[in-house]
Amino acid sequence: MTTILVGTDASSAADLAVEQAARLAAERDGDLLVLYVRDERDARAVVDPKRAPDPGGYLDGIGRRFPAIRIRTRVEPGEPADRICAVAEEEEADTIVIGNRGAHGSWWRVKESVPNLVLRHAPCSVYVVDTRVAQ
DSSP: OOEEEEEEOOOOHHHHHHHHHHHHHHHTTOOEEEEEEEEEEEEEHHHHHHGSHHHHHHHHHHHHTTTTEEEEEEEEEEEEHHHHHHHHHHHHHHHEEEEEEOOSSSSHHHHHHHHHHHHHHOSSSEEEEEEEGGG
């Protein structure tokens, strides 16, 4: 693995996936690409802008948290699963790391969750991190 892409929404659950991706990158002397997808459908920004996540602040802190790893960050607009897969293909990522947040509940909800969509459409291997402890 030389390029590991991790998708994050800057939540504590997604941060567990970022930590695992950083561990993989360190173990394999790989590059880590941390991707935040700004979902235009995210109601938090419409209903209460103060509650919207601060991806800029979160992404700025990633390099300080993992100084021994080569890290790049990106912010992309769009639908999260679609953008994660597209960026992985564009960047020729070897592995996508993603949390399983949203992959619980009824079959119909899980079927269209971001983790499940990434698993079905990824151009590379996918490592799913169990993030239930943070939810």
